[in-house]
Every structure is written in C-alpha cells, then in structure tokens.
Amino acid sequence: MKTKESLGSKRLNLRQTARFLRKHDNYVILTHASPDGDTLGSAYALYYALNEIGKSACVICPDVIPQKYDYFARKTDHIDSQNATIIAVDVADKKLLGALSEKFGDIVDLCIDHHISNTQFAKNLYLDDDAAATAECIYELIAQMKVNINLVTAKALYTGLATDTGCFKYSNVTEKTHLIAASLYEFDINAAEINRLMFDTKSKKLLELEKMVLEAAEFHFDDRCFFLPVTAEMQEKTGCSGTELEGISVISRSVEGVKVGVTAKQVSDNEFKISMRTYPPMDASALCKKLGGGGHIAAAGATVQGNLDEVKQTVLSVIKEALEEVYAGTNTAG
Amino acid sequence: MKTKESLGSKRLNLRQTARFLRKHDNYVILTHASPDGDTLGSAYALYYALNEIGKSACVICPDVIPQKYDYFARKTDHIDSQNATIIAVDVADKKLLGALSEKFGDIVDLCIDHHISNTQFAKNLYLDDDAAATAECIYELIAQMKVNINLVTAKALYTGLATDTGCFKYSNVTEKTHLIAASLYEFDINAAEINRLMFDTKSKKLLELEKMVLEAAEFHFDDRCFFLPVTAEMQEKTGCSGTELEGISVISRSVEGVKVGVTAKQVSDNEFKISMRTYPPMDASALCKKLGGGGHIAAAGATVQGNLDEVKQTVLSVIKEALEEVYAGTNTAG
Numbered sequence: 001m002k003t004k005e006s007l008g009s010k011r012l013n014l015r016q017t018a019r020f021l022r023k024h025d026n027y028v029i030l031t032h033a034s035p036d037g038d039t040l041g042s043a044y045a046l047y048y049a050l051n052e053i054g055k056s057a058c059v060i061c062p063d064v065i066p067q068k069y070d071y072f073a074r075k076t077d078h079i080d081s082q083n084a085t086i087i088a089v090d091v092a093d094k095k096l097l098g099a100l101s102e103k104f105g106d107i108v109d110l111c112i113d114h115h116i117s118n119t120q121f122a123k124n125l126y127l128d129d130d131a132a133a134t135a136e137c138i139y140e141l142i143a144q145m146k147v148n149i150n151l152v153t154a155k156a157l158y159t160g161l162a163t164d165t166g167c168f169k170y171s172n173v174t175e176k177t178h179l180i181a182a183s184l185y186e187f188d189i190n191a192a193e194i195n196r197l198m199f200d201t202k203s204k205k206l207l208e209l210e211k212m213v214l215e216a217a218e219f220h221f222d223d224r225c226f227f228l229p230v231t232a233e234m235q236e237k238t239g240c241s242g243t244e245l246e247g248i249s250v251i252s253r254s255v256e257g258v259k260v261g262v263t264a265k266q267v268s269d270n271e272f273k274i275s276m277r278t279y280p281p282m283d284a285s286a287l288c289k290k291l292g293g294g295g296h297i298a299a300a301g302a303t304v305q306g307n308l309d310e311v312k313q314t315v316l317s318v319i320k321e322a323l324e325e326v327y328a329g330t331n332t333a334g
Numbered sequence: 335m336k337t338k339e340s341l342g343s344k345r346l347n348l349r350q351t352a353r354f355l356r357k358h359d360n361y362v363i364l365t366h367a368s369p370d371g372d373t374l375g376s377a378y379a380l381y382y383a384l385n386e387i388g389k390s391a392c393v394i395c396p397d398v399i400p401q402k403y404d405y406f407a408r409k410t411d412h413i414d415s416q417n418a419t420i421i422a423v424d425v426a427d428k429k430l431l432g433a434l435s436e437k438f439g440d441i442v443d444l445c446i447d448h449h450i451s452n453t454q455f456a457k458n459l460y461l462d463d464d465a466a467a468t469a470e471c472i473y474e475l476i477a478q479m480k481v482n483i484n485l486v487t488a489k490a491l492y493t494g495l496a497t498d499t500g501c502f503k504y505s506n507v508t509e510k511t512h513l514i515a516a517s518l519y520e521f522d523i524n525a526a527e528i529n530r531l532m533f534d535t536k537s538k539k540l541l542e543l544e545k546m547v548l549e550a551a552e553f554h555f556d557d558r559c560f561f562l563p564v565t566a567e568m569q570e571k572t573g574c575s576g577t578e579l580e581g582i583s584v585i586s587r588s589v590e591g592v593k594v595g596v597t598a599k600q601v602s603d604n605e606f607k608i609s610m611r612t613y614p615p616m617d618a619s620a621l622c623k624k625l626g627g628g629g630h631i632a633a634a635g636a637t638v639q640g641n642l643d644e645v646k647q648t649v650l651s652v653i654k655e656a657l658e659e660v661y662a663g664t665n666t667a668g
Contacts, residue, residue: 168502168515169533171526178516181502185509192505199503203590204557211548214541223538256537 009111009125017126018144020110021050024085027057030108032091033098034243035061037069037163037198039090042112042134044072045156046089049138049147062098068197072156085109090134094121112137114164132172135160139180154187159194167195202247209238213248220316221323224259227316228252229308232266249299253277260287260319264311267303272311274302281326290318343445343459351460352478354444355384358419361391364442366425367432368577369395371403371497371532373424376446376468378406379490380423383472383481396432402531406490419443424468424494428455446471448498466506469494473514488521493528501529536581543572547582553592554650555657560592561650563642566600583633587611594621594653598645601637606645608636615660624652 012020029047031039043059050057058076065073086108091097092115094105111122114131128137135157142149149157161181165173168181185191202210212234218227230248235241245265252261252275261277274291277299278284284300291314293302304311346354363381365373377393384391392410399407420442425431426449428439445456448465462471469491476483483491495515499507502515519525536544546568552561564582569575579599586595586609595611608625611633612618618634625648627636638645 166501169526169529171524173519173525175516175519178512178519182509182512182516185507185512191507192503195503200584200588201590202588204553207548207589211545214545214548219538250534254534254536255541256535 009120009122012110012124012126014126014140014144017110017112017124018141020124021055021141021145022053024109025055026079026084027055028079028081028084028086028104029057029059030086030088030091030097030100030104031059031061032088032096033062033100035063035065035069038133038135038160040065040069040073041156041158041160041163042089042138044074045135045138045142045153045160046087046112047076048150048153048156049142049145052147052150053145060100062100068201069159071194071197072152072159087112088122089113089138090115092117093119112141130174132170132174132177133160133164135164136177136180149184149187151187151189154184155189155194158184158189158191159198162191162195162198167199203240203244205238205240206244206247209234209240209245210248210251212238214251219258221320222327223255223257224323224327225316225319226252226255226258226261227312228261228263229312230263230265231308232269235266249275249277253279259323260284262315262319264304264308264315266308270305270307272304272306272308274304274311274315276300276302282322287318287322291315343454343456346444346458346460348460348474348478351444351446351458352475354458355389355475355479356387358443359389360413360418361389362413362415362418362420362438363391363393364420364422364425364431364434364438365393365395366422366430367396367434369397369399369403372467372469372494374399374403374407375490375492375494375497376423376472378408379469379472379476379487379494380421380446381410382484382487382490383476383479386481386484387479394434396434402535403493405528405531406486406493421446422456423447423472424449426451427453446475464508466504466508466511467494467498469498470511470514483518483521485521485523488518489523489528492518492523492525493532496525496529496532501533537574537578539572539574540578540581543568543574543579544582544585546572548585555654556661557589557591558593558657558661559650559653560586560589560595561646562586562595562597563646564597564599565642566603569600583609583611587613593657594618596649596653598638598642598649600642604639604641606638606640606642608638608645608649610634610636616656621652621656625649 027050029043031043047057047059058079088108088111094101097105108122110124112126114128114134116129118127131137139157213228213230216229249263252263259279259282263275264272267273276284276288283297285295285297288295288300288302291302291304295301304314361384363377365377381391381393392413422442422445428435431439442456444458446460448462448468450463452461465471473491547562547564550563583597586597593613593616597609598606601607610618610622617631619629619631622629622634622636625636625638629635638648
C-alpha cells in the first residue's frame, strides 16, 4: 500500500472505513505536529480500539507529547513502518505531519479527519466536516465496528471533543457532540479534571507574558478595537513562544464592546503575525485579506512586515476604515 | 396559601410538582438576588412553560437583571401578589431573596432548587441535588408536564445549564446534563453566542482590575501558593466591586503547580474576604476552618481582620503549616 498518491483521496464512508480498519493490521497512527487534545485523543482512542480487536498498532507523534496528556497517552509498541498500514488522524495536510512529513507524507493509507480544508493527501479519506472534532469521527467508527469502549478510550475521546469545542462552547458543537459526551460519562472519566488540565492550567511564564501583553495593550477607535502586541522581547524575557502563545488571541476578543481584537506576534526583526478576532458586523476575513492574509469571518490572520509601530499603523488603518464604514457618524478617533 | 412555614418544607417529587404547577395559577416566580444565568434561565423557562398552558405568571428579580440576559429575559405581566402562587427557583435560603426577602421570604408556596444546602423555607420543595443546575429540574418538570419547549425557553434552559457548569466543565456535570443540552440543540439556540456572553465577555474596568491584581500577586512556598490581593484602592480606582469580582478567584488556581490559590478582597478598612481554591492533597475547607470560615474541599472562604500585610501573614502562615505537613523535606520557603 505504498503507492504515491497525488490525484486526491478515495473517499470512504463510515461503513467502508470500519471495514478497512477490520481488514488491515500493523497500524502506524500519526498525529499532526504541535499536537493538541483532538489529534492525540483521536489517535489513542483508535489505538486502543484496534488493540481491542487484536490488531497491532502504534501511535507516532511528530513532536514530544506534552506531559499533561499522560492520563491516556502511553508509550506504544514499535511497528515496523515498512509493512505497516499508515493512518493519519486530524491531519488536514501532509505538511502538518511536521518532522514526519517527508517520511510519511506520501504514503498515508487512510486519513480520518473533520477539516473541510483537507488536501486529500492520503490514499483513502474518511472526512466528516460536520464533526466538531476528529474524536467524533473516531467515536462513530468505534461504534460502527461494534468495539467496546473502555475507560482510557473514553478519556481520550472526551479530551478530543472538549479540546476542539472549547469545552462545548463554540459554534461547531451539535446535538451529536453532546450525545457522544453523554455516552462517555457512562465511564468514570473525571471530566472535571480533564477540563482543568486542558483549560484552566497555564504555566507561570505564560502568566508573566500575559501581564506584559496586557500592560502594553491598547484600545482604539472608541474601544471597538483592542490591540495586543506580543513582541520578541516579551517572548524572550518569559521564554514563551510558539503554540504557548495561542491563548493570547482569546483575550483580544474578551472585552465588552470590542468588535475587532488584534494580536500581533513578532516572529522576526521585521515581521509580525497578526491574529484577528471579530464580532458582527465586522469581518476578520475581509480585514485580513486587505493585509495579504485570510481566514474565516470571525477569526483570520495575516503576516505584516515592519517594526511594531509600522505594523500597528498598517493594521489599525485598515480597521479604522472598516469601522468608519459601519459606524459612520460615531466617534472613531484613535 | 399564605401560612407561615417554619417547620421545614413538604417534599414533592417530580410528578407531584408537575401536578402542583398544573393545578394552581397566578404565579409569581422569584429569582435569587445578584441573579445569575441559572436562577434567571430557570425562572424564565418556567414562566414561558406556564404561559404555554394558559397560566398567568410573572418573574420578579430582587435586583436589576443585567442587560446581557435580554435574549430570554423580558418584561412580564404584573401579577397581584396578594392572590398569587409564589414560586422561588434556585433559591437555597430565603435570605438569598435579598430585597424581596421580607415581603416574600415566609410565603413561598413552592421552591424548585438543586442546592443540597436548601433551608426548606418554602411550604413545598422540589429539590434535586444531583442536578447540575436548577435549569435541569425545570427541564424535567416541563417534560413531565408534557409542555412544548420553544426557542426562547430552550435558550433560557441552556443558559442555566451552561452557567452552573462553567460550560460543562465542572464536576457537577452528568450524563443527563449533556443529554438535556443535546435536546436543546434541536432548537436554533445559537449556543456559541450565549457562551460568548456568559464566559468570554468582561468589562474594560474588570480587565483593568485584573491587571492591577496580577501586578500585585505573589507566589509563595515554592510556587505552590498564589496570593491575589484585591485592595479597596484597586476596587475604587477601577469601579469594580461585588459580584463583578467573582471571576478573580478562578485566576488564583489557574497556574500550573499551584496547590492553594488565595484571593483576598478588601471589604472594609480592616477586613478582607478570603476565597481559597485548592487542589489535592490540599483542603480549602480545613484551611479556612482554621481562619474561622468554611466551605468545600476545593473551594472555601473566610473573613479575616487586619490590614493587607496582617491578613496576608495570617493566611500564609496557615497555608505554610499545611504545605509543610504534606511536602515535608521539600523547599517551602516563602
């Protein structure tokens, strides 16, 4: 099953995917790089389910798995990838395999995913873009295969669901998400402790960074815009970088009355990564397009060249124009 | 039905409570003071359900209902309380009726609640202390009465569920909580927007206060204790007080490695209200008992006299002693 596939994936439905999993063996299950609770929870739930029906399997993560996932993520057996069936879970693009992209990117036999943006890099694809999390797909596959769920599988699946929905907070949640969560509560999953680890635990250095960012943050345009600079200096001083900074953009849209929250993360001397969060009637996608980026209506991004002052001016002028169109006649002085 | 009742409530089961609601009319539905999403969501869901079966009803809140609840909380008709059937929802003690306590405290005909600490002040009591929120009780009563749920009722019920569970995050959530949430998703409730209003929207002045508190916050005892002072000066400068300060104690336990989070809110010149949040093996209830207070194992409180330095010393010495017992031999230097 090692043919290079570049003409798009063969789409499998739930039943076909379950049959695929029953038919093959020696599974290498890959997560995406910078792993989160959904890719890990999905990979391990699948791993435990395959074990349950006597299949050999292992989970390989391109990066070190953070310790906080120890309650379900264990060291798995070694599977020789030469004769393995390669599965990627929650991986929308082979680039997201990170360090494993070169080795595995073109030989994935089956991808199980919920991202509508999936690039169909795998030979076979089970994609449910209505699923709030890939863990929803895995839950349904396990049910379709009539495999028993045990406690650790339930914990892994719950972690996936909670991670991708902000603990059932976001617009991707459906009736089905809650029904699956309800069924996982049949096990003693200690969801409150999982949620504490996932959502209410930040490192001391991130707290330090947040303090610096809030100190430097600025309201503009009648408080409709909140601008948070995350400079290279702040990142160096606190030792916070990369995925650790993800939570910051949530702050940018958490203040009453703010319609456009902007986080400007310095990535090099003369470059900032802009994360924008908006509320109606503002459109983050349209705003970021003007900055050479793109995204969704409520969350989008762009990369802007310049030092902090230049970047701020560029971004604020685009926002000012858009706010003036919407709030004509009201005060939009910076 | 205006007899004074001080010998405890008559306990009704679900069926009896539904029958009570079908039998009477002219309902005055009371919420507790400093209203939250559960007392309001429960009161309005009950109001809409009673309207649906042709009963006259009104909702009375002891305090002004915050604007953010406008999506379900509407002005209701006036009901003459002289000949009314008085219901209190999510009210564990008549004192919690606040400004309405004197007028209504001793004449409540039915209390619907989920607090195990309910003082049985009402003539009749429907109490389900396994329910994560009073909204769960109301949902089941509506189902028992076979009354249709409509969109606004679904929004009110969802708000109650989400409020009291931290959006399905806490240990009070059960399988049933998620099943009820799933059934409410049959309506176009826009849960993501409700959750944004409930959980991700803070006032600019609260943000200012949080900055000040974090600036003054101190780690102690090998970072196992995080102490957050909320002085009278901070409250005056920002204009933040009372229930607006509730979110602060969440911060005190959000940092990795912290076992005891302490928030010290100044309530007068020489008095602080201590909120303590702990993780195992630490016990907030035992710690606060030593300070003359009490509460639960993970969350407790006490009132301590003194200026900030004195209060800090009192509280930290109690915590130091307890930490030393548990972490004997490790570094607990302040």
